[in-house]
Amino acid sequence: MLREFFPNTNAGAKLYSGFLHHKDCFCKIFDMKNSISEALIDINDFLESNGYDSADAESFDEFNIYDRKPVSISPHGYQEQFVLTIERDKIATPQLGFVCQELKKFRDERDWGQFHNPKDLAIALNIESGELLETFLWKDSKDANIEKVKEELADIFSYALLLADKYDLNIEEIVLEKIKKNGEKYPVEKAKGISTKYDEL
């Protein structure tokens, strides 16, 4: 499935620690390290988490250039770095992969991965859902503090992403699968405008 990550501005590009060479070309610099294969670990992490095919060392030419549209990789700065270039042409990628990558970076910088087992992530997700409910407690929906709702939703999504990651699940895929399943359980002709559960339809 194609997903859109392409940053629209240089400010957006900075989120991905890169820059827009021009409006249709995103660039990001990676250290060459000791070998192409070593540099490729970081480059491929970035590509894969944004929905692109990874690059393999054998596909580099004699000048250390990789060119597989929309992705190209070439030496930069006296061979000490690589520049990864992604052209907007034919692309589209997930924001979700990038968000998950940032969440894991935040977690790992604090060495919190040791606490993030599936059970505790599920509990944390539930607690955050409770905090979301609290924003509505004793008041009309319209009076809930939207800033608070935003924060709790962010917490819920964060734990959901981390939990899905634990099982190597692709969020887009599992949600789309579920929509399909629900479509079968609740055919429009039977369920339209009715809140009855599927087994009573």
Ligand SMILES: [Mg+2]
């Ligand atoms: Mg919270």
